[in-house]
Amino acid sequence: MKAFVTIGTGKSGFYRLLKHVEQAINNNLLRTDSTIQIGGSDYIPKSGNIVRYLNEDEYFKEQVDAEIIISHGGTGSITSALKLKKKVIVVPRLHKFNEHLDDHQLEITRVFEKKGYIMAVYDIGKLDNVISNIHYFQPEVFQSGTGQISTIIEDFISRNI
Amino acid sequence: MNKVKSDIKICVAYSSGGHGQQALQLTELYNKYDFFYFIKKDEINMTKKLGARHYYNYTLETYINRSKMSYLVWPVTFILFSLNFIKSIYVFLMEKPDFVISTGSSSALPICIICKLFGKKVVWIESFAKVNKPGRASKLAYYISDLFIIQWKELEKFYPKAVYGGSIY
Numbered sequence: 443m444k445a446f447v448t449i450g451t452g453k454s455g456f457y458r459l460l461k462h463v464e465q466a467i468n469n470n471l472l473r474t475d476s477t478i479q480i481g482g483s484d485y486i487p488k489s490g491n492i493v494r495y496l497n498e499d500e501y502f503k504e505q506v507d508a509e510i511i512i513s514h515g516g517t518g519s520i521t522s523a524l525k526l527k528k529k530v531i532v533v534p535r536l537h538k539f540n541e542h543l544d545d546h547q548l549e550i551t552r553v554f555e556k557k558g559y560i561m562a563v564y565d566i567g568k569l570d571n572v573i574s575n576i577h578y579f580q581p582e583v584f585q586s587g588t589g590q591i592s593t594i595i596e597d598f599i600s601r602n603i
Numbered sequence: 604m605n606k607v608k609s610d611i612k613i614c615v616a617y618s619s620g621g622h623g624q625q626a627l628q629l630t631e632l633y634n635k636y637d638f639f640y641f642i643k644k645d646e647i648n649m650t651k652k653l654g655a656r657h658y659y660n661y662t663l664e665t666y667i668n669r670s671k672m673s674y675l676v677w678p679v680t681f682i683l684f685s686l687n688f689i690k691s692i693y694v695f696l697m698e699k700p701d702f703v704i705s706t707g708s709s710s711a712l713p714i715c716i717i718c719k720l721f722g723k724k725v726v727w728i729e730s731f732a733k734v735n736k737p738g739r740a741s742k743l744a745y746y747i748s749d750l751f752i753i754q755w756k757e758l759e760k761f762y763p764k765a766v767y768g769g770s771i772y
Contacts, residue, residue, distance in 0.1 A: 594766055
């Protein structure tokens, strides 16, 4: 299965996820041409197609070409994949492992998991299992925002000039 | 004189990461007005593509790796906040925006405070990632904003004055 793995554009790495993805490729759970976007990570996996950063068009193409997307718990990464109706496995960065400054990724991951949009992995040891079973997962369709926020702001501006 | 949309100047302020991705969902809105970005330095490469004027603020992640240098977080945060204040005054005097729109987080607060002090309107959009609990920067933003938008109904109890806008994505 071809995956696109993304850990975000921040400076901190995500060794826990990258190491296990590398192993999943070595164990033939994921294809060797799976793209792994590693951002500012010090650790560079020895398997997979490694990139640090992608521009908008490249990122879009990687998402489209992938069968599954494995993402950190960034809202942009998750929602852009859901809008493309992709199956998404989210591994939230955890404060206790110094992966992020707090646990807000955990919060959004739990909400999305509960709503049936994504599969979540909190204990990284379960990643292989989730990848193996992703075939059976039928995600709920994510309803994109209807531009309501745009309208609210535009109205507000008109009333305040 | 009646103002047309292109006479109205907007400052779009945000820090990085998800705050940036959310802010950029509204570029169609910004393009109706005269606008500029006030953003984290590394973001500029992305927004240069969009062809808008920009200034950069001082965001912690540009300077230190939080997990490797946690002891530096507070002193560096204090220095950066002060620098952001000075830079915000500069940006305000250069551009004189009528409105500031921000998706957070804390490095965007100084420009909001400056705009408020000069009698301009502040629009703050709470992050999509904040579902059940308010963000830290947002508590202060709530007091100074003229329009405070939340993306999850669960936050209504924390922000009675807030307007629910649904998902920005």
